[in-house]
Amino acid sequence: MATIKDIARLAQVSTSTVSHVLNSTRFVSDSVKDRVLSAVKELNYAPSALARSLKTKNTRTFGMLVTTSTNPFFAEVVKGVEAHCYLNGYSLILCNTEGDADRIRFSLSTLLQKQVDGLLLMCSEAEAPAFSQLSSQPNLPTVVMDWGPTDFQCDKIQDNSRQGGYLATRYLIEQGHKDIGCVSGPLDKLPSQQRLAGFVDAMTEANLPLQPQWQISGNFECDGGAAAFESLMQAPTRPTAMFVSNDVMAMGFIHAAYYAGINIPEQLSVIGYDDIELARYLTPALTTIHQPKQQLGRTAVEVLLERLNNPGSSSKTIQLEPSLVIRDTVKSRL
Structure with missing residues (x-):
């Protein structure tokens, strides 16, 4: 895999010049810029997401724990989450918990090691001890979806069940x-x-x-x-x-x-x-x-993004309202 050093060597410029061209952080003459971009194309260079995250202190990645994405309800919510992540330039790492406390702890540990920028939790069957790791992460934006009381800092989105x-x-x-x-x-x-x-x-x-x-x-x-x-x-x-x-x-x-x-x-x-x-x-x-499942997913991502931009604001609880859909399985006895 090509590196910035390889680009610099082929374009006969310094690595800092390559960086300025790629990030548009300083004026570079058109002739030098053309040489750098030509080298990028020739070497099929792709910027390192890891290197960028180390420099910017964010990974543009969210993690999501869900009971199981095979249940149609959860799958439809996840679809809304993923779509809104994509629209905002974020990737989503999805972990199925299957209601197992050990899997929850393992998945949480993995997501924290990957330094995700925020968490979405949708596993209402979980016991609080499985989430003890989050008590030591007070600055990690976390949105809990359709769940009860929590003992860690988070925003909540609930259905009025x-x-x-x-x-x-x-x-x-x-x-x-x-x-x-x-x-x-x-x-x-x-x-x-x-x-x-x-x-x-x-x-x-x-x-x-x-x-x-x-x-x-x-x-x-x-x-x-x-x-x-x-x-x-x-x-x-x-x-x-x-x-x-x-x-x-x-x-x-x-x-x-x-x-x-x-x-x-x-x-x-x-x-x-x-x-x-x-x-x-x-x-x-x-x-x-x-239940407004697409809205639930979209709102969860919006709340995470807002928390990233305003980390010191108070936690919020948003309640989404259900509505009746009449089809064919209820017979009138009037």
Whole structure:
């Protein structure tokens, strides 16, 4: 790989002159500049990102930890993050944690060694001890996406999950349903707790009974939705509608219902949460709660860039609002 010294030797100039030409830091005559640029082209010279980072004290790289990029919700958020990084001249290093504390610690250590300019964290299942390394990095810009309390300095971007759970359940009620159940996510996770709380809010507001046998905890994965359906079928009575608190579980739930001969929505209405891209292509298309995933990714990068430019400003929390998307999996009983 060619170096500045090689360029200087071929162009018969000093290394400092080559540097000034490449960085436009001092006037250089056109004839000398042409010789330098001709040598650059001939030797296929590419500037060293490592050398530049050592000189400028930044790598123009962000690191991101995500539960798993194979889940459509996370994949769509990552797409928004990567696109906005590219538009601003930054690279993104993505690490999947798979919910494992050891992988979180290893990935964090790797990103810190690579001297990333900022961190994006989207792994709400993680326990705080896995992030202990960040306590010693108070000046590293960090944005936490859709997570609970933290014991390190960071900005936060959150989905109003309680409002989303309320919107989903209220829509079922408005369609005439009174016997309504809920498949929550893991109840030790804040988004799951908030979506379930929104379900309870809407049911209580409408003076409708909460049936414990129709409230099932899932795992935010397809198999969790299928297992929730099987549990529901064991109950002595059945609801007419279910709020399933993410689209991936809703897919598994509907799949299991199909093989059990339960027609969605004629016999059982279903509403999901997230509005992943696949939701509109299910048969029937999934009624769901939209999370602004592209906006979430874009906003996270914007907050990191703002933090880099204003490192001393106070931490902020930004809340993104969900909205209802009506498709075909909810039948009106009015």
